[in-house]
Amino acid sequence: MTNTPHHHPDSDLLLAYAAGTLAEAPSLVVATHLALCPHCRAEVAGMEAIGGALLSADAGMAVSDGLLSDVLSRLDGPPPAEAPRRRLAPVGPAPVLPEPLRSYIGGDIDHIRWRRTIPGLHEANVKCSGGAVRMMRIRSGMGMPQHTHRGDEFTLVLAGGFSDDTGHYLRGDFAATDPSVDHRPVADDDGDCICIAFTDAPLRLTGRFLRWLNPLMRV
Amino acid sequence: MPVIHSATSFVKIGMGHSGFYSPGTKGRIRRDGLAVADTLLVARRMPQPDMTAQKTDQAEIDRLNDLTSRVARQRDRQAFVALFQHFAPRLKSFLLRAGMEAGAAEETIQDVMVTVWHRAESFDPAQAAVSTWIFAIARNRRIDRLRRDRRPTIDPNDPALVPDEADGSMETMLVEERAAELHRAIRELPPEQADLLRMAYFEDKAHSAIAAERQLPLGTVKSRLRLAVARLRKLMAGSLEGETA
Ligand SMILES: [Zn+2]
Numbered sequence: 172m173t174n175t176p177h178h179h180p181d182s183d184l185l186l187a188y189a190a191g192t193l194a195e196a197p198s199l200v201v202a203t204h205l206a207l208c209p210h211c212r213a214e215v216a217g218m219e220a221i222g223g224a225l226l227s228a229d230a231g232m233a234v235s236d237g238l239l240s241d242v243l244s245r246l247d248g249p250p251p252a253e254a255p256r257r258r259l260a261p262v263g264p265a266p267v268l269p270e271p272l273r274s275y276i277g278g279d280i281d282h283i284r285w286r287r288t289i290p291g292l293h294e295a296n297v298k299c300s301g302g303a304v305r306m307m308r309i310r311s312g313m314g315m316p317q318h319t320h321r322g323d324e325f326t327l328v329l330a331g332g333f334s335d336d337t338g339h340y341l342r343g344d345f346a347a348t349d350p351s352v353d354h355r356p357v358a359d360d361d362g363d364c365i366c367i368a369f370t371d372a373p374l375r376l377t378g379r380f381l382r383w384l385n386p387l388m389r390v
Numbered sequence: 391m392p393v394i395h396s397a398t399s400f401v402k403i404g405m406g407h408s409g410f411y412s413p414g415t416k417g418r419i420r421r422d423g424l425a426v427a428d429t430l431l432v433a434r435r436m437p438q439p440d441m442t443a444q445k446t447d448q449a450e451i452d453r454l455n456d457l458t459s460r461v462a463r464q465r466d467r468q469a470f471v472a473l474f475q476h477f478a479p480r481l482k483s484f485l486l487r488a489g490m491e492a493g494a495a496e497e498t499i500q501d502v503m504v505t506v507w508h509r510a511e512s513f514d515p516a517q518a519a520v521s522t523w524i525f526a527i528a529r530n531r532r533i534d535r536l537r538r539d540r541r542p543t544i545d546p547n548d549p550a551l552v553p554d555e556a557d558g559s560m561e562t563m564l565v566e567e568r569a570a571e572l573h574r575a576i577r578e579l580p581p582e583q584a585d586l587l588r589m590a591y592f593e594d595k596a597h598s599a600i601a602a603e604r605q606l607p608l609g610t611v612k613s614r615l616r617l618a619v620a621r622l623r624k625l626m627a628g629s630l631e632g633e634t635a
Contacts, residue, residue, distance in 0.1 A: 182619055183597055183612045188411070190591045191529035195539040202542040209554040212544070222591050223522030223527065224572040227450070231479030232486065239474055239498055242503045243467070250508040251501040251531075262549070269550035271542035300539055340542045343552070378570060 175206045176343035180325070184347070185211060188385065189218035194301025199275060200325045200345075200369045206269035267330055272367060275299065276306075280330075303370045309333065312360035322371025324348045332363035333357060335343035447573040449567045454520040462510035473520075474503055481528055488532055488594040498535055502528045519569040536594060568626045575625045583618040590615055 180201055187193040190203045205212050266273060267280040275297050276282050283306050285293035291313035297304040309315065311331070325347050332341040335356040340346050348354060358364035436537035454476065460469035478499050505527050513523050533541050544551060576584065589600045597615065601608040 222525040227521040270545035270548040
């Protein structure tokens with residue numbers, strides 16, 4: 172029996188991912204959870220089916236007269252260009268990091284370039300648009316300083332585990348905290364805890380696009 | 391749970407649409423070989439007020455499946471034209487509501503439909519309805535065009551992927567049957583849920599932006615969407631029990 176996660180993203184987060192309205196950064200954390208969670212994969216597949224049914228149920232709008240012949244004239248040509256895929260580093264038989272995260276890191280866990288931020292905590296930024304994503308490595312048994320968030324924070328455990336007031340989180344578990352939560356996670360004492368975390372950039376009132384311009388502020 | 395074997399063909403004949411799919415269409419065969427639960431059969435035999443609409447849904451879903459398999463196997467251009475005629479106007483509506491200019495929307499429709507032509511062979515009717523497959527292609531193109539973001543996705547062949555559990559309760563019902571149920575269920579959603587659901591899928595807006603536009607608290611938007619999805623998911627599971635929405 173495989174261990175499947177016990178803590179999942181909210182259904183509205185899965186819905187935003189399925190509908191394609193979730194930005195890249197939170198999508199990366201959600202999709203990495205999906206790799207480890209058959210339950211949420213089935214949820215997302217069902218939500219995509221809802222998208223298909225909504226598309227089918229739509230009355231539609233007239234298209235230009237020439238559109239069909241434009242399409243037909245392209246059928247013998249090449250397929251439309253796809254967004255370039257990231258280069259995949261070769262991995263062993265049981266990588267710690269699942270896809271899509273591995274492609275963002277450029278390899279498995281040994282490719283992460285950690286830097287120490289405070290004693291007991293190493294971090295590494297993950298390049299991504301639409302918010303700040305970072306890897307965290309919390310030393311076994313360490314408690315993080317008590318903190319609140321200026322925005323939403325999503326954390327996904329990839330190795331080890333941690334506990335806070337809301338529960339115990341292990342590989343594949345997804346924790347969401349919003350600004351009202353004042354929590355103090357403590358890493359399990361049987362090994363370092365490795366997580367990926369997304370933080371909604373602060374200064375939330377300055378609007379959707381200004382936020383991206385904000386220098387990345389630490390929580 | 392009692393299981394009736396060969397229930398599929400019985401239902402199909404009983405529903406009177408055996409003529410809508412070609413004999414070769416593999417999608418009729420469910421993945422796990424299980425039959426439909428008897429509750430479904432009973433439900434089908436009972437008179438229902440919207441039986442005609444549901445038959446029409448089912449016929450349409452079968453027709454689109456058939457067209458797609460003709461494109462995949464025979465490179466049938468006439469079938470492709472019929473798919474275009476069905477989906478192009480719907481895609482236009484979908485893309486315009488997301489805020490695209492008409493020109494960009496039609497270029498995107500071209501890309502989507504050309505992709506449909508090239509990838510028809512990868513379409514698996516046992517996994518999803520045609521409209522779901524095309525929705526996903528259009529959604530990804532829309533993200534590419536509007537946001538220039540990438541959409542992180544799992545790799546089904548990743549050795550780190552935790553595989554599906556063997557017994558999927560979702561698989562006990564045929565994809566097309568689920569799709570027909572879904573069409574009916576969407577028509578029956580309370581209007582305030584249907585409105586938000588359409589916005590959530592069609593308008594490329596965060597739920598907070600939908601809340602602002604409808605002048606509703608964010609919590610209300612989230613709970614209505616959650617209710618709508620839970621209701622639809624429950625119907626799709628094709629079971630009156632065991633669904634944790
Ligand atoms: Zn999950």
